[in-house]
Amino acid sequence: MAETTAKTGYDIKIGTHNGTFHCDEALAVWLLKRTGAYKDAKVIRTRDESVLATCDIVVDVGAKYEPENHRYDHHQRGFTEIFGHGFSTKLSSAGLVYKHFGREIISNLLQWQVQDSRTEILWLKMYKEFIEAIDAIDNGISAYPSDIKPSYRMRTDVSARVGFLNPRWNVHATPDEVDSLFVKASNLVGGEFHERLDYYGTAWLPAREIVMSALQKGSGIDERVLVFEDFAPWKEHLFDLEKELGIEGRSIYVLYPDESGKWRIQAVPVSSESFESRKALPDEWRGLRDDALSQATGVPGCVFVHASGFIGGAQTREGVEALARLALK
Template sequence: MPYADPETCLQLIGTHNGTFHCDEALAVYLLRLTNTYADADLKRSRDPVVLDTCTIVVDVGGVYDESRQRFDHHQRGFTEVFGHGFNTKLSSAGLVYKHFGREIIARSLKTTLDDQRIGILWLKLYKEFIEAIDAIDNGISQYPTDVQPRYRLRTDVSARVGFLNPAWNESVDSQTVDSQFLKASRLVGGEFTDRLEYYANAWLPARDIVSGALKNRTQVEPDGKIILFETFAPWKEHLFELERELHVATPEQPIYVIYPDETGGQWRVQAVPVSPESFESRKALPEAWRGLRDEELSKVSGIDGGVFVHASGFIGGNKTKGGALALAKLALTIPK
């Protein structure tokens, strides 16, 4: 891609030349999702004179100053973090995302900055996508331990961007490296936009379903111990986050979740785990039901339409919504 003449180009993004990394590849892509830099050209150089001709500079220059549109993180004394509970030191990707992320999300969704979805998605994408790139670029281990890993993980997006750099015995002329940088930027940028599309169009609607069901749970069972979903949606992550946000006290937390299975032919009753990743439930289905199926389950529980209860008691099934709801209500009355 030819570089624009700094004297004629309205906007020019600058970053360093030579070996590239995932953070500045993403930072450049993100900037081109903003209104200001959508049509900006790119200059890769470490020459301060050249960088001074750029409208915005990322990952080089030794300066972090939003007012000057300078976003480097390598300088001594740099300690900027994303905040909002995140304490990983930012790379150029995190810096650009922190300052431009909400605008990028709003433009991508074709909405305004006051849309309540923007803040939720801004934090979610940092947690699930950007933070790891920040940490890897800054050399921050995922776990505070010196235990030797059992295998190498080199399929993360930072590693895949790294592999796009020319090998030691390949051409390293600027045209070749710049071309590979643009390929890297499209790679990591494409993954960012795919994640944004998923979180906006699938993850966030599921959150709305869980939020509504959580708030209306006393209409299902007076003590609010049962949540009913009329449609299947991923619920675990959202439930725990919403419980924290709504300050649901432990005695008021739901115990069971009722929902149609993914085929829509049967209904499930699932015990809420003690944490999103835990195999331990707040209250498993009764021991006497565990491992039973069909007529045997119906006979022991006294509820028609039994399908199964897992041997661990974390989930069970019934042919109807009413049957699943009856199982959950009965289970609440039976001691652990």
């Protein structure tokens, strides 16, 4: 983590450029104000080098990336910094600030210890799901190869929404008015960052922990079958955790209760986005319901098996466990 200043209170200054603002520095400033060192800092928007020299930290201006001197620009020739950890997108000021201060910011916002393993998980998750696209857009990096023409134009992303907050070209705005709009933009993108982080911390991560527990505990049926005592979104986590644990492709069926109290058996797809199953439920069960399905399987209390064989159900946990044992054969 970058060295922090000894100053306290409103004497601390964050410097960034004036004029037209972009999503990256709007977020970078918001993030810095969620750190212990810069939470009360005054934001100075200028390109005057003599004024920037008086700032305690400078982002997105100044042509220097020097963490030891609290300078975080990415526009200079030869800048190639990336986030690492498998990510190769060149960083903007948002990514630079997040790389150096992100763990502390997550810790402060969620009231976790920086050393908590969950902090590291969400630090990487938030870069993948939120920050990286902002870095790429600001640096002019397309999401697709240049020879592929998108089917439609996307201008509803957060970078575009921040851009639209700038004064219109044919409206004269004073510097103070532009600074006020910058604050609005910073709060917009920062608010979305916070909401996304809260979701990952309070919903996404608990689901991940449920899947990890199921993988480690085992079902008592077969190592290829997972049982969740309560339903949780599991697909994304299962593929990530299988890879992390070195058991890729092992899980075949997932058993869990539905909202009505009945139980489901679901075939694991070949990938999180695929409609193809690793091992679909048997063809002779597909499309059958209730007594007809119970007669075909020999399992009482069956409810249905989907025509594609990716999911089925029974009245009880014992019922879907029996279906899993039969389907594995």
